[in-house]
Amino acid sequence: MITFELNGEAVQADVSGDTPLLWVIRDHFKLKGSKFGCGMGLCGACSMMVDGVSTRTCVLPVVAVANRKITTIEGVGNPQMLSTLQQAWVDASVPQCGYCQSGQLISATALLKSNPNPSSEEIDQAMSGNICRCGTYPRIKKAIQSAASKAVLTGQSTQDGGVNIFEPGAQAKEGMA
Amino acid sequence: MSQQTDPLISSRRSFLKNTAMLGGGLLIGLPLSACATAGFPKAGDKDFQPDAFLQITPDNQVHFYMPRSEMGQGTYTGLTTLIAEELDVEPSAIHVHHVGPLSDYENPEIGFQATGGSTSMRVSFKPLRQAAANARAAILDAAAQQLNLPKAQLTTQNSQVLAKGKAFNYGEFVEVAAQLGVPDETPLKRSNEFKYMGKDMPRLDGVAKSTGTAQFGIDVDFPGLHRAVLVRSPVAGGSVKTVDDSAALAMAGVKKVVTIYNGVAVVATSYWQAKQAALALNIEWNEPEKLASFSSDTGKKWFADALNSGDFEEAFELGDGKDGLEKASKVYSAEYWAPYLAHSTMEPMNCVVKIEEGHCDIWVGCQTPDVARGLAARICDLSIDEVTLHSTFLGGGFGRRFNSDFVAEATEIAKASGLAIQLVWSREDDTRHDFYRPASLARFNVGVDKNGMIESWTAQRAGPNIMPYTLDEVVDGKAPGFMPNGLVDWLSKRGYGLFNGLTVDHSSVEGLYEDYDAVNKDVQHVTVDPGLPVGFWRSVGHSFSGFFKEGMMDEVAHGQKQDSVAYRLAHTKNNPKLNGVIKLAAEKSLWGKPLSKGHFHGVACHNSFESSVAQVAEVSVVNNEIKIHKITCAVDCGFVVNPDIVKAQMESGIIFALSAALHGEITLKDGKVQQSNFHDYPVLRMAQSPEIDVHIVASDKDPSGVGEPGVPPVAAAVANAVFAATGKRLRSLPLSLS
Numbered sequence: 001m002i003t004f005e006l007n008g009e010a011v012q013a014d015v016s017g018d019t020p021l022l023w024v025i026r027d028h029f030k031l032k033g034s035k036f037g038c039g040m041g042l043c044g045a046c047s048m049m050v051d052g053v054s055t056r057t058c059v060l061p062v063v064a065v066a067n068r069k070i071t072t073i074e075g076v077g078n079p080q081m082l083s084t085l086q087q088a089w090v091d092a093s094v095p096q097c098g099y100c101q102s103g104q105l106i107s108a109t110a111l112l113k114s115n116p117n118p119s120s121e122e123i124d125q126a127m128s129g130n131i132c133r134c135g136t137y138p139r140i141k142k143a144i145q146s147a148a149s150k151a152v153l154t155g156q157s158t159q160d161g162g163v164n165i166f167e168p169g170a171q172a173k174e175g176m177a
Numbered sequence: 178m179s180q181q182t183d184p185l186i187s188s189r190r191s192f193l194k195n196t197a198m199l200g201g202g203l204l205i206g207l208p209l210s211a212c213a214t215a216g217f218p219k220a221g222d223k224d225f226q227p228d229a230f231l232q233i234t235p236d237n238q239v240h241f242y243m244p245r246s247e248m249g250q251g252t253y254t255g256l257t258t259l260i261a262e263e264l265d266v267e268p269s270a271i272h273v274h275h276v277g278p279l280s281d282y283e284n285p286e287i288g289f290q291a292t293g294g295s296t297s298m299r300v301s302f303k304p305l306r307q308a309a310a311n312a313r314a315a316i317l318d319a320a321a322q323q324l325n326l327p328k329a330q331l332t333t334q335n336s337q338v339l340a341k342g343k344a345f346n347y348g349e350f351v352e353v354a355a356q357l358g359v360p361d362e363t364p365l366k367r368s369n370e371f372k373y374m375g376k377d378m379p380r381l382d383g384v385a386k387s388t389g390t391a392q393f394g395i396d397v398d399f400p401g402l403h404r405a406v407l408v409r410s411p412v413a414g415g416s417v418k419t420v421d422d423s424a425a426l427a428m429a430g431v432k433k434v435v436t437i438y439n440g441v442a443v444v445a446t447s448y449w450q451a452k453q454a455a456l457a458l459n460i461e462w463n464e465p466e467k468l469a470s471f472s473s474d475t476g477k478k479w480f481a482d483a484l485n486s487g488d489f490e491e492a493f494e495l496g497d498g499k500d501g502l503e504k505a506s507k508v509y510s511a512e513y514w515a516p517y518l519a520h521s522t523m524e525p526m527n528c529v530v531k532i533e534e535g536h537c538d539i540w541v542g543c544q545t546p547d548v549a550r551g552l553a554a555r556i557c558d559l560s561i562d563e564v565t566l567h568s569t570f571l572g573g574g575f576g577r578r579f580n581s582d583f584v585a586e587a588t589e590i591a592k593a594s595g596l597a598i599q600l601v602w603s604r605e606d607d608t609r610h611d612f613y614r615p616a617s618l619a620r621f622n623v624g625v626d627k628n629g630m631i632e633s634w635t636a637q638r639a640g641p642n643i644m645p646y647t648l649d650e651v652v653d654g655k656a657p658g659f660m661p662n663g664l665v666d667w668l669s670k671r672g673y674g675l676f677n678g679l680t681v682d683h684s685s686v687e688g689l690y691e692d693y694d695a696v697n698k699d700v701q702h703v704t705v706d707p708g709l710p711v712g713f714w715r716s717v718g719h720s721f722s723g724f725f726k727e728g729m730m731d732e733v734a735h736g737q738k739q740d741s742v743a744y745r746l747a748h749t750k751n752n753p754k755l756n757g758v759i760k761l762a763a764e765k766s767l768w769g770k771p772l773s774k775g776h777f778h779g780v781a782c783h784n785s786f787e788s789s790v791a792q793v794a795e796v797s798v799v800n801n802e803i804k805i806h807k808i809t810c811a812v813d814c815g816f817v818v819n820p821d822i823v824k825a826q827m828e829s830g831i832i833f834a835l836s837a838a839l840h841g842e843i844t845l846k847d848g849k850v851q852q853s854n855f856h857d858y859p860v861l862r863m864a865q866s867p868e869i870d871v872h873i874v875a876s877d878k879d880p881s882g883v884g885e886p887g888v889p890p891v892a893a894a895v896a897n898a899v900f901a902a903t904g905k906r907l908r909s910l911p912l913s914l915s
Contacts, residue, residue: 016429016449023449027404032396033389035572036448037523038604042855045523073389082388089387093379093821096829097249098386099393099523099572124864131855133523133573134249135832137866139825 004065006031007075017063022046024062025072033073033102037131044130047103048072054110056129073102076109084150085109088143096134104130108144117148225351227312227359229281230305231260237336237348239264240272244282245301246292246544247275247382248574249829250884251822254381256301258818262374263309263366265333266347269381275568278547278561289655290547293579293713295786295882298818302880303365310363318360319353320345368816368877377821382570393572394542395601397529403432405590405598406451409440409610412464412848413710417441421459428454435593442590448601464848468708473844473851477514480618480705483639484512489701492638492681493690498699501633505624509733513621514909515721517843518614518714519858524572525607528587531597532557537564541584542571548654549581553588555665560658575833576713580612581650608858609850612712613843615641617721619689621729624697629737631748633697636689636725641706642682643713684713688722688889692755692784693730693748709845715833716888719785721910723889724838724896727781728908731897741780741897742768755784757874758791758811765872766793766809775799776806779898781890786882788814792831792890795867796898801914803899805835805867808891813874815881823883824871830887831869836860838892842911 003012006029013024025031025048034057037045041056048057049071077083082090085108095101104127111118111126118126123141132140225233232240241260247253253273261268276282284291285300313333320338321328330340337344368375385391410416420441422434430450435442441458445451471479502508529540530553537557543549550566557564571578587600602610617640624633652669660668681702690700714720734744742763749756759782763769768778775797782791795807810827817823840859844851852858896907905914 019447019449023447027398027447027449030398031389032392032398035393035523036395036525036601038854040604040854040856043523043604077388079384079388079390082384086384086387090379090383093383093825095249095380095383095386096251096825097523097571097573098382098391101386102389105387127863131523131860131862133521133575133833133836133860135829135861135866136825137832137861137863138828138869141863 002062002066004067005069007071013062015062018061021048021057021060021062021065021070025057025070031072031074035099035102037100037103042131043100044103044107045100047106047130049106049110052110052113054107054129071106073105076105083109085112085143085147088147088150092139092143092146094136094139094143096136100130100132104132104140108140112144112148112151116151118144223352225312225315225355227315228308229279230308231264231312233312233316233347233351235348235351237346238272239266239270239336239347240274242274242276244276244290245284245297246542246546246568246571246574246578248292248542248544248571248578250297250826251380251819252292252297254378255298255818255822256305257381258373258378259301259305260309262371263306264313266336268373268378270336273381275570277566277568278550283547289545289651291579292544292574293576295788295884295886297884298880299787299882306365307363310365311359311361314363315354315357315359316347316350318357319350322357323350323353374818375816376819378819380822391570393524394529394540394569395524395527395572397540397569397599401597402529402531403444403446403594403596403598404448404451405442405444405587405594405600406448406455406603407437407440407442407586407590407600407606408455408458408460409606410462410464411609412462412469413610414468414708415439415462415464418461418463420461424457424459425454428457432596433594434458435590437586437589437593439586442594442600444590444594444596444598452603465708469848471707471709471848472846473516476707476845477618479707480616480639483703483705484618484620484637486703489637489703490681492686492702493698493700496697498633498635498697501695501697502622502624502635505632506627507625507736509621509623509625509729509736511621511729511732511908513619513725513728515614515617515724516841516910517616517709517711518720518837518841519608519611519843519852520573520575520577520714521608521855521858521860522571522573522575522577525604526577526583526602527600528584529597529599530587530591532591533597535559535563537588539564539566539584539588540569541566542569542578543581543584544571544574544576544578545581545654548651549584551654551656552581552585552650554658555653555662556585556588557592575715576717577611579647579713581654582612604855605853608853612646612710614714614720615643615685615711619722619725621725623729623733625733625737629739631693631695631733633699634690634693634695635699636686637701637703638686638689639703639705640685641709641711642685642704643711643717644682644684646710646712684718686722687718688783688785689726692726692752692782693745694751695748707845707848715830716785716885719783719885719889720837723781723783723785724892724910727783727890727893728896728906731779731781731893731900732906735900740769745780745782752784754789754813755782755791758782758789758813761811761872761874762791762793762809765811765870766795768793777898777901779894779896779901781893781897783886783889785886785889788812788881788883788886790827790886790890792894794891794894794898796895796902798899798902798914803839803895803912803914805865805895807868807870808894810869810871810887811874812871812883812886813876814883814886815876815878817873817876818880820873823873826883827871827887828869830885831891832861832866834888834891835865835867835895838895838910838912839865840911
């Protein structure tokens with residue numbers, strides 16, 4: 001039995017410890033937002049935040065995340081309450097086929113959390129583990145820059161608050177008010 | 178006898194042409210009435226359902242049953258916008274549904290329910306608007322009757338009928354509208370009346386795809402669903418000779434091990450268990466001899482020998498190409514090569530199949546749902562009415578999901594195991610068992626007259642043809658149920674011979690010769706097919722011919738000491754659309770103006786899928802490393818329904834093509850594909866992506882393709898810039914200076 005925190009809730013999984021976290025999340029917890037892409041940690045479709053760091057979970061044995069905090073795309077926001085980054089994604093029509101975008105958003109969220117105002121090169125670096133076959137890179141970069149500048153403009157710290165990682169939708173709701 | 182072809186015809190359209198030749202329209206004229214209602218959503222008693230595309234409920238919900246697959250190209254938004262415009266409903270208020278097979282959803286240009294050939298907007302532009310306009314007219318007729326007002330006093334606005342200052346929901350009139358019937362020739366809006374069409378609008382699937390809630394095939398799940406992993410012959414087309422599954426069967430979670438036509442499948446409770454157990458299988462294979470004897474390092478000679486054999490089929494003739502070469506004052510000759518390529522969609526192939534009580538249910542994201550359903554029916558020995566296909570979003574298509582091999586495999590595994598299964602391919606499976614972009618070798622001889630103008634354009638291409646491999650599946654999937662399997666197999670295999678000697682598969686030569694003015698043209702083809710399955714890869718034949726033709730044109734321009742843009746403009750007098758985009762790309766890229774130190778421009782242009790695209794690449798070369806700084810792109814694709822989606826598709830095509838130009842190469846050793854995953858089949862990442870600047874030509878012509886036409890010019894624009902930078906002419910893909 002392995003215990004960890006999944007999107008803010010303590011959970012337990014009775015699975016073989018060598019099972020990659022991705023398949024535990026998808027097959028056991030039935031959260032399907034994180035995707036299988038390569039099985040070798042090369043494409044980033046499976047990215048989740050492990051203690052805030054974007055991590056390839058298709059090669060991460062679940063035993064390695066015991067007692068750690070896992071955030072999947074479902075923990076970033078939802079259609080009714082988008083995070084600032086998700087809203088930027090929608091506004092810039094980033095997704096095409098959409099399959100890689102959960103992983104892209106996880107890496108982008110982790111980036112802004114640690115670096116509220118990244119340079120173009122820093123974005124390239126932080127997103128280098130995430131492949132998009134549809135070629136949405138220019139729009140991903142634009143959306144990250146737009147979300148970062150919004151956070152800076154509103155004087156918010158992107159440490160949790162600015163990109164609303166754990167309180168999805170707060171900013172979207174403010175925007176509507 | 179040459180086969181005269183329309184230079185702008187798409188490869189899938191020639192599929193029709195070629196298959197029509199096969200059996201007097203056998204495929205195209207298949208009786209589909211038996212399935213006319215299968216798969217169609219059942220309306221509520223009081224709903225208004227004017228046709229297979231629309232449904233309006235009494236509580237004013239508008240549902241759109243989208244006849245094409247959404248694989249990233251934007252049909253979900255684009256086609257819904259057409260409905261929104263003529264029905265007068267806010268696009269985001271429309272409920273969009275993926276659909277199963279239904280004859281009403283057939284693609285008129287392809288002949289079955291296919292998403293491909295960059296046709297979705299082109300073939301839907303009028304029919305979907307007409308359907309929506311008719312539905313709106315029917316609502317207005319019903320409103321006039323119910324409100325007892327002349328129709329002329331009624332207007333509509335955002336799902337409501339406006340009458341005498343009052344607003345009534347469409348839903349209030351649907352019951353009467355359903356009784357009154359639907360007019361069929363309602364006039365469409367004029368362009369100056371468009372509210373949504375022609376304007377940027379965020380993608381309607383953006384929220385679902387930014388929150389992980391969009392459902393792809395791989396996300397389908399239900400209690401009792403098992404996972405399957407299939408081990409296939411490392412040489413494509415092989416079959417199982419012997420299998421030792423004892424170790425696999427003893428592993429945790431494993432329920433069954435079954436042998437099917439092309440491999441051995443492990444069925445387990447979870448994917449990871451199936452995957453681990455598959456590693457424990459011990460299999461001997463029967464391998465097809467021809468493919469097993471092919472290795473890329475020596476196999477290129479197969480292609481060269483074929484070109485030298487002189488054993489050609491005539492593909493296209495205009496004037497007298499050979500005579501033109503003899504009369505020319507200068508002849509330029511060169512050979513160009515493009516390798517096999519994998520599609521590498523981000524979502525690996527997958528399919529869910531459940532067979533229970535004489536009914537088969539399939540959940541899959543694919544480009545040809547009716548072919549997939551037909552294949553499954555044949556495998557299960559069921560009628561197509563006994564098979565239901567549930568469509569999902571596609572995690573990338575690029576032509577890969579035009580094939581239904583993964584549906585056939587999943588159905589065979591479900592049938593053999595007696596379990597509901599989800600077949601999930603690994604990335605290695607995906608890279609090694611694709612229907613690849615065909616490798617191609619082409620030779621050009623281009624004659625120039627004393628004024629420096631092209632007198633004769635001749636090309637010869639050696640390589641495999643796509644159509645036999647596609648026919649194989651389409652015949653299996655679409656042949657009438659009463660035909661015995663043996664006969665269907667026989668018929669489908671005729672394709673291999675047909676395109677090797679009788680007629681030329683248009684997708685093997687498309688794009689080699691059409692674009693430039695010349696009084697004499699001659700195109701010949703010789704089939705070389707080692708037996709590696711080939712298929713439609715984003716822009717199909719244009720994916721290699723764009724590189725070949727545009728490299729050759731640059732060589733001729735340079736040989737004539739002419740500016741690359743000016744020389745192309747001088748040879749596109751009869752091709753105003755192409756001429757226009759060359760001018761626009763040159764202007765926007767500041768062609769001919771000084772660039773940053775060490776930066777060089779290259780230009781290329783190409784017509785495909787009835788659209789014209791020109792691109793200028795800005796490139797630098799340092800230590801033999803090619804760095805692409807910027808691509809300026811001009812596109813003329815007729816009337817644009819959503820300019821932002823057209824731009825996105827150009828960006829997408831450019832980055833997809835840059836992956837191929839810089840890295841893409843599938844090689845074989847003794848018939849086995851050597852690449853496996855993104856470390857040895859790399860694709861572009863963000864840091865390598867150049868700045869992309871897209872310009873759209875304003876046009877009131879009917880829309881043409883955008884999903885594919887951005888691809889063909891890219892590699893040539895880069896290679897031509899590399900020539901400008903280094904003086905080295907790169908005639909082989911992927912581009913390499915070392």
